[in-house]
Amino acid sequence: MTENLIKPRDLDWHPQPVAKDYRSTHLRAPAHARLHYAPTATEMTGPAFGHAMLGEYDDDLIVNYAAAGQSAIGPRIIVHGTLRDEDGRPVPGKLIEVWQANAGGRYRHKKDDYTAPLDENFAGCGRCITGTDGAYSFRTILPGAYPWPNGGNDWRPAHIHFSVFGDGFAQRLITQMYFEGDPHIALCPIVQSIPDAAAIDRLVARLDMTKTVPMDIRAYRFDIVLRGRSATPFENAMEGT
Amino acid sequence: MGDLKESASQTAGPYVHIGCVPSFAGLSGMYGGRDLGASMITDDVIGHRIAVTGCVYDGDGAPLTDAMIEIWQAAPDGTFAMDGFSSWGRQPSASDTGVFTFNTLKPAAIGNQAPHIMVWIVARGINLGLTTRIYFPDEDNRSDRVFTLAGGRADTMVATATADGYHIDIHLQGPNETVFVDV
Numbered sequence: 001m002t003e004n005l006i007k008p009r010d011l012d013w014h015p016q017p018v019a020k021d022y023r024s025t026h027l028r029a030p031a032h033a034r035l036h037y038a039p040t041a042t043e044m045t046g047p048a049f050g051h052a053m054l055g056e057y058d059d060d061l062i063v064n065y066a067a068a069g070q071s072a073i074g075p076r077i078i079v080h081g082t083l084r085d086e087d088g089r090p091v092p093g094k095l096i097e098v099w100q101a102n103a104g105g106r107y108r109h110k111k112d113d114y115t116a117p118l119d120e121n122f123a124g125c126g127r128c129i130t131g132t133d134g135a136y137s138f139r140t141i142l143p144g145a146y147p148w149p150n151g152g153n154d155w156r157p158a159h160i161h162f163s164v165f166g167d168g169f170a171q172r173l174i175t176q177m178y179f180e181g182d183p184h185i186a187l188c189p190i191v192q193s194i195p196d197a198a199a200i201d202r203l204v205a206r207l208d209m210t211k212t213v214p215m216d217i218r219a220y221r222f223d224i225v226l227r228g229r230s231a232t233p234f235e236n237a238m239e240g241t
Numbered sequence: 242m243g244d245l246k247e248s249a250s251q252t253a254g255p256y257v258h259i260g261c262v263p264s265f266a267g268l269s270g271m272y273g274g275r276d277l278g279a280s281m282i283t284d285d286v287i288g289h290r291i292a293v294t295g296c297v298y299d300g301d302g303a304p305l306t307d308a309m310i311e312i313w314q315a316a317p318d319g320t321f322a323m324d325g326f327s328s329w330g331r332q333p334s335a336s337d338t339g340v341f342t343f344n345t346l347k348p349a350a351i352g353n354q355a356p357h358i359m360v361w362i363v364a365r366g367i368n369l370g371l372t373t374r375i376y377f378p379d380e381d382n383r384s385d386r387v388f389t390l391a392g393g394r395a396d397t398m399v400a401t402a403t404a405d406g407y408h409i410d411i412h413l414q415g416p417n418e419t420v421f422v423d424v
Contacts, residue, residue: 015368024366027300034423043424045321047329099260109256169313176251199249
């Protein structure tokens with residue numbers, strides 16, 4: 001527990017709570033600044049998940065909802081990378097959950113009534129646990145772009161949602177991965193609620209020919225970084241431990 | 242290395258259920274048909290069983306019916322690793338009323354901290370997950386430094402007693418805006 005001191009978050013690097021062009025933020029962004037305090041045991045600890053909970057195909061969205069002998073429709077891709085903290089240390093043994101639209105841009109969700117059809121062999125969710133070197137990998141299909149109700153002609157870039165756990169619950173993070181070269185990235189109010197172009201660029205996965213399997217499946221690389229652990233313990237940081 | 246910055250957050254969006262509570266989302270059979278975090282009490286444990294209910298309200302006073310809520314708390318023994326209890330739970334807000342329910346155990350005080358539950362909220366329109374705490378109306382919270390740091394707004398973190406536990410209303414905006422925290 002003593003190793004899990006949490007570095008303060010750079011809130012200017014994250015998307016701003018109220019994004020003028022992302023309508024849903026208007027009624028959901030708190031007005032007050034977040035109350036900041038030195039971490040306690042509650043923030044420095046967090047749940048642990050073991051490989052035993054994983055099913056054989058949890059990390060393969062191409063087949064994990066498909067009928068026997070079938071597979072999801074769409075360009076086949078591997079998404080892989082490394083989970084690190086801000087100090088560059090790999091973060092092993094952590095749960096990563098992903099979800100996404102199908103190749104036509106349709107989610108398997110009762111609230112999604114987009115015209116594009118469902119794929120009966122595709123659920124759109126998967127999960128894996130990082131290895132001892134922080135590496136993770138899953139197989140899926142390239143999600144489609146889709147329109148969304150935001151008051152105008154808004155289309156989401158193709159993206160995959162990521163939910164990530166760290167050692168401490170204060171490291172908990174949800175983000176989205178985009179694809180290199182997608183012109184919708186620059187047009188999307190959700191992406192552009194991130195003020196720093198460098199922060200956006202870090203959410204863009206790159207085509208990775210080194211992991212691309214010839215005549216089979218292309219690979220994209222997406223590295224994820226969690227909040228780091230402070231080198232100098234905060235005064236009183238150990239209170240409650 | 243050593244100079245990396247945290248990956249920027251993005252909203253969980255309206256379809257977070259697909260990835261995090263797929264059975265609730267109707268994806269039958271996914272992950273063995275059991276949503277992670279649905280059951281916090283996994284054995285015949287000693288402790289005060291409570292139902293913690295809550296609801297998150299937007300600036301118009303409308304309940305969020307598309308949110309996902311996770312909690313993290315100490316066990317009755319004051320640790321975060323008691324046998325038969327996960328300390329962690331995950332629930333969707335109900336798609337009609339917005340109410341969420343955690344069947345859990347009342348946490349112990351830890352060190353100088355009053356008993357509390359850490360709450361993490363993600364949803365469409367929330368760009369960076371919101372963290373708050375639940376404190377209890379029947380405990381002395383004034384000795385807790387996080388509680389006292391919140392000053393006159395601290396009471397927004399105090400649940401009310403119910404027949405079988407506690408209830409917390411979480412307001413994202415307005416005169417009763419809840420205190421959100423970030424260490």
